[in-house]
Amino acid sequence: MKNKIRIGIVGYGNLGHGVELAISQNPDMELIGIFTRREPNLLNTKSNVIHISKILDFKDKIDVMILCGGSAKDLDEQCPMVAKSFNTVDSFDNHGRIPEYFEKVNNIALKSNKLSLISVGWDPGLFSLNRLLGQSVLPNGKDYTFWGEGISQGHSDAIRRIKGVKGGVQYTIPVKEVLDKVRNCEDINVSSCERHKRVCYVVCEDNEDFHRIENEIKTMPNYFAEYDTTVHFISEEELKEKHSKMPHGGFVIRTGITGHGTKQKMEFNLNLESNPEFTSSVLTAYARAVYRMACEGKIGAITIFDIPLGYLSPKTGEELRKELL
Amino acid sequence: MKNKIRIGIVGYGNLGHGVELAISQNPDMELIGIFTRREPNLLNTKSNVIHISKILDFKDKIDVMILCGGSAKDLDEQCPMVAKSFNTVDSFDNHGRIPEYFEKVNNIALKSNKLSLISVGWDPGLFSLNRLLGQSVLPNGKDYTFWGEGISQGHSDAIRRIKGVKGGVQYTIPVKEVLDKVRNCEDINVSSCERHKRVCYVVCEDNEDFHRIENEIKTMPNYFAEYDTTVHFISEEELKEKHSKMPHGGFVIRTGITGHGTKQKMEFNLNLESNPEFTSSVLTAYARAVYRMACEGKIGAITIFDIPLGYLSPKTGEELRKELL
Numbered sequence: 001m002k003n004k005i006r007i008g009i010v011g012y013g014n015l016g017h018g019v020e021l022a023i024s025q026n027p028d029m030e031l032i033g034i035f036t037r038r039e040p041n042l043l044n045t046k047s048n049v050i051h052i053s054k055i056l057d058f059k060d061k062i063d064v065m066i067l068c069g070g071s072a073k074d075l076d077e078q079c080p081m082v083a084k085s086f087n088t089v090d091s092f093d094n095h096g097r098i099p100e101y102f103e104k105v106n107n108i109a110l111k112s113n114k115l116s117l118i119s120v121g122w123d124p125g126l127f128s129l130n131r132l133l134g135q136s137v138l139p140n141g142k143d144y145t146f147w148g149e150g151i152s153q154g155h156s157d158a159i160r161r162i163k164g165v166k167g168g169v170q171y172t173i174p175v176k177e178v179l180d181k182v183r184n185c186e187d188i189n190v191s192s193c194e195r196h197k198r199v200c201y202v203v204c205e206d207n208e209d210f211h212r213i214e215n216e217i218k219t220m221p222n223y224f225a226e227y228d229t230t231v232h233f234i235s236e237e238e239l240k241e242k243h244s245k246m247p248h249g250g251f252v253i254r255t256g257i258t259g260h261g262t263k264q265k266m267e268f269n270l271n272l273e274s275n276p277e278f279t280s281s282v283l284t285a286y287a288r289a290v291y292r293m294a295c296e297g298k299i300g301a302i303t304i305f306d307i308p309l310g311y312l313s314p315k316t317g318e319e320l321r322k323e324l325l
Numbered sequence: 326m327k328n329k330i331r332i333g334i335v336g337y338g339n340l341g342h343g344v345e346l347a348i349s350q351n352p353d354m355e356l357i358g359i360f361t362r363r364e365p366n367l368l369n370t371k372s373n374v375i376h377i378s379k380i381l382d383f384k385d386k387i388d389v390m391i392l393c394g395g396s397a398k399d400l401d402e403q404c405p406m407v408a409k410s411f412n413t414v415d416s417f418d419n420h421g422r423i424p425e426y427f428e429k430v431n432n433i434a435l436k437s438n439k440l441s442l443i444s445v446g447w448d449p450g451l452f453s454l455n456r457l458l459g460q461s462v463l464p465n466g467k468d469y470t471f472w473g474e475g476i477s478q479g480h481s482d483a484i485r486r487i488k489g490v491k492g493g494v495q496y497t498i499p500v501k502e503v504l505d506k507v508r509n510c511e512d513i514n515v516s517s518c519e520r521h522k523r524v525c526y527v528v529c530e531d532n533e534d535f536h537r538i539e540n541e542i543k544t545m546p547n548y549f550a551e552y553d554t555t556v557h558f559i560s561e562e563e564l565k566e567k568h569s570k571m572p573h574g575g576f577v578i579r580t581g582i583t584g585h586g587t588k589q590k591m592e593f594n595l596n597l598e599s600n601p602e603f604t605s606s607v608l609t610a611y612a613r614a615v616y617r618m619a620c621e622g623k624i625g626a627i628t629i630f631d632i633p634l635g636y637l638s639p640k641t642g643e644e645l646r647k648e649l650l
Contacts, residue, residue: 021584025464099647124650126458126591129634131649133451136610136637137603139350183596258602259346265574265596266451271508272590277583278462285461303635305645309454310630312461320630322424324456325449 004030005291007284008062008086010052010078012036012043014246015091016068018280020047026284028314032062059085063294064287066090068280072097083108083116087294089287091121091279098124106301115294116301120286121279122270123147127252129304130268134254138264141256144182146174146195150248150275158223159200162216164208167236169243171199174251175228185255185263197228201243203236248275285312329355330616332609333387333411335377335403337361337368339571340416341393343605345372351609353639357387384410388619389612391415393605397422408433408441412619414612416446416604423449431626440619441626445611446604447595448472452577454629455593459579463589466581469507471520473497475573475600483548484525487541489533492561494568496524499576500553510580510588522553526568528561573600610637 007023009016012034023031033048040049050058065086069075072094082088083105092101098119109116119125127145134143148171155170178195181188200217204210214231217224249270256264272278286304289311293302310320332348334341337359348356358373365374375383390411394400397419407413408430417426423444434441444450452470459468473496480495503520506513525542529535539556542549559567574595581589597603611629614636618627635645 018584025583095650098650099643102646119650126462128650130593132634132638132645135649136613136634137451137606185596258350258599258606259343262599262602264598264603264606267592267594267596268455269592269594270590271510271592274583274587274589277587278589281462281583281589288461303642303646303650305635305642305650306633308631308633309457309461310628313457317628317630318424320457321427321628324460325420325423325444325453325628325630 002028004028005288006030006032006061006063007287008032008055008058008065009034009068010055010065010082011068011074012038012045012049013068014276015280015283016066017045018274018277019066019068019284020045021277022281022284025281026288026314029284029288033058035065055082056085062086063291064089066283066287068283076101079105079116079118080108083114084112085114087114087290088116089120089283089290090116090118091125091283092119093121093124095124102301102303110300113299115290115298117286117290117307118301118303120304121282122272123250125279125282125304126268126270127250130252130266131254132305134252134256134266138254138256138258138266140258141254141264142187143252143254144190144195145250145252146179146182147250148172148174148196148248150250150272151243151246155198155200155223158220159202159217162213164205164213166203166205167239168200168202169239171201173197173199179251182253182255183265183267185265187255193226197230198224200229200231201234201239202231203239204233245273246275248272248278288312288314327353329353330613331355331357331386331388332612333357333380333383333390334359334393335380335390335407336393336399337363337370337374338393339601340605340608342370343599343602344391344393344609345370346602347606347609350606351613351639354609354613358383360390380407381410387411388616389414391608391612393608401426404430404441404443405433408439409437410439412439412615413441414445414608414615415441415443416450416608417444418446418449420449427626427628435625438624440615440623442611442615442632443626443628445629446607447597448575450604450607450629451593451595452575455577455591456579457630459577459581459591463579463581463583463591465583466579466589467512468577468579469515469520470575470577471499471504471507472575473499473521473573475575475597476568476571480523480525480548483545484527484542487538489530489538491528491530492564493525493527494564496526498522498524504576507578507580508590508592510590512580518551522555523549525554525556526559526564527556528564529558570598571600573597573603613637613639 033050035052067090069078075092159168251269254266358375360377392415394403484493576594579591
C-alpha cells in the first residue's frame with residue numbers, strides 16, 4: 001500500500017477543526033499533528049496537539065502544512081514562517097493584497113525549495129476558477145459574482161463594535177430580481193451594492209436606544225450605508241438558537257455572446273451549511289495537489305490557477321479518464 | 326507585439342464554423358486555414374480553405390489543429406492522422422471508448438513529439454471537471470448529471486429513421502421534481518431514465534399512421550422505451566420555424582456531508598442557445614492551453630484533467646492573481 005500523505009494543521013479555530021474532520025474523509029491522508037500557539041492540553045481534540053514552537057521537529061515528518069490562521073492577518077505572519085521549512089496551503093482572502101502576499105511567499109518558498117499554494121478556498125478559490133473559466137470560454141461577455149445567502153464575519157463584527165450592542169450577525173443576501181436578470185442573460189451593470197442586501201439580527205444591552213443603533217448600522221459607510229439594509233432586534237436566546245451556524249454560498253455567472261448574437265450562460269453556485277467546513281474541505285483536497293506537485297519538484301508560490309484538477313483526486317489518470325471524463 | 330497563436334481547423338460542419346467564429350473573438354489567435362475533405366471552393370466562408378490532402382504543407386505554419394470532425398467516428402480516423410504532424414485538440418465524445426482512444430493518440434503524439442488534448446467540450450469537458458471537483462472536495466457525497474433542456478442528435482436521428490417520418494427533433498429535459506430533490510440535498514438513487522424525460526416533435530409523410538409512429542418511438546429500446554416520452558406531430562413549417570436551433574445545457578450537482586452531518590452543495594450549470602458554438606468556444610480556449618503546454622515541451626495525449634486553468638486565459642499569471650483571484 002502507498003504511503004499516506006502526512007498532513008499538519010497550523011491553527012485550531014473553525015478552519016483547523018474543519019480540516020481535521022476533512023482528513024478523516026480522505027483515506028489517503030493522515031493527520032500528524034495540530035500546531036497551536038495555545039497551551040496544547042487546552043485544545044478539545046483527540047488528535048496530536050503540539051506547541052507551535054516545536055514545529056521544526058516535524059521538518060521531515062509532514063508533507064504538507066495546512067495553514068488555518070483565522071484571518072488574513074494571521075497568515076501574513078504564519079505562512080512566511082512555515083514556508084521556510086514546509087510545503088503549505090492557505091486560504092489568504094484579502095483580495096487586494098494577494099499580489100504582494102504572493103511575492104513574499106514565493107521568495108521564501110523558492111529559497112526553501114518548498115511549494116506554497118496561497119488563497120485557496122471558495123472565494124478566493126473555486127469562484128476564482130469559475131471567473132477564469134467563464135472569461136476564457138466566453139471572451140465576449142460579463143461575469144457576475146453574488147455572495148450569500150450567508151453570514152459575513154466582517155459585517156457581523158462591525159455591528160458588534162457599536163456601543164450598546166451585545167451580539168449580532170449579518171446575512172448577505174443576493175437580490176433575487178438582479179440574480180434573475182443576470183440568469184436571463186440581460187446585459188446589466190450592477191454594483192455589489194445593487195446585487196446584495198444586508199439583513200442584521202441584533203441583540204442590545206438593556207435600556208439601549210434601538211433607534212440610535214439601527215441608525216448607526218444603516219449609515220455606517222462602506223459596510224451598510226450603500227446597501228438595502230434591514231435591522232431586526234432579537235433576544236440573546238433567539239440569536240443563539242437560530243443564528244449560531246455559519247451558512248454561506250453564492251453564484252458566479254458568466255453570460256456571453258458567441259457567433260452572431262447567440263446567448264450562452266455558465267453558472268457555478270454553492271449552497272453551504274457550514275462555510276468553514278467547506279473551505280476546509282477545499283484546502284484538504286488541494287493539499288493532495290500540493291503534495292503531488294512538490295513530489296514532482298515544483299517549488300515557489302502557486303495559486304489555484306496553476307493546478308491541473310486531476311491532482312485533486314486520489315484516483316489515477318487512467319481511472320479518471322475511465323470513470324469521470 | 327507577441328506572435329499570434331496560429332490555428333488550423335479540420336472539418337467544416339457546425340463545430341468547425343463555430344471555431345472560426347470563436348477565433349475572431351480571441352485577438353491573440355489567428356486562423357491560418359480550414360482543412361476539408363470537400364472541394365474547397367464549395368465552402369461558404371471567407372477564410373482560407375485548403376484540401377485536407379495538402380495539410381502537411383502547413384507543418385511549420387500552424388501551432389494547433391482543432392479537429393472538428395462531426396462525430397466520434399470521424400475523429401477516430403482524423404486525430405491519429407493529424408497528430409503525426411501537429412498539436413491537436415478534439416471533442417471525442419464516446420465516453421465508453423475514451424480510454425482506448427487516449428492510448429492510440431498518446432502513442433502517436435509521443436512519437437511525433439506533439440501534444441494532443443482529447444475529449445474537451447462541455448460533456449466530456451467542463452462537466453467532467455466539475456464531477457472531479459465535486460468528488461475531490463466532498464468525498465462523502467454523490468454527484469448527479471442532468472442534460473438539457475436541449476436537442477439530442479442521436480435521439481433525433483433515431484426518430485428520423487422510422488418509416489413514414491419526414492423530419493423530427495428530440496428534446497432531452499431534466500425532470501424538475503428530481504432536480505429539485507437533488508438540489509435540496511436529498512440523498513436519492515435515480516437512473517438516467519428517471520432524471521430525464523424526452524419530448525419529440527415529428528413531421529410525418531402524407532397519409533401515414535400517427536398511432537403506429539408514436540408507438541414505434543415510445544417503444545424503441547434504449548432510446549425511448551425506458552423514458553417518459555411525449556410525441557407531438559407538427560407541420561414541416563413549424564419544425565423549421567421553431568426547432569431548427571441547437572440549444573442545450575445541463576447540470577452537474579454534487580451534494581455531500583462534511584463534519585457531523587453538515588450538508589454542502591456544489592452546482593455547475595449551462596444554458597446554451599447553441600450547443601456547437603459553445604463547444605467550439607471551449608475547444609478554442611483549450612487550444613491556447615495546448616499551445617502553451619506544447620511550447621513548454623509537453624508531449625503525448627492529455628485530457629482536461631491535466632491542464633492548469635490559468636493556461637486558458639490570454640492574461641499573465643500576474644494579471645490573473647490581481648484581477649480574478
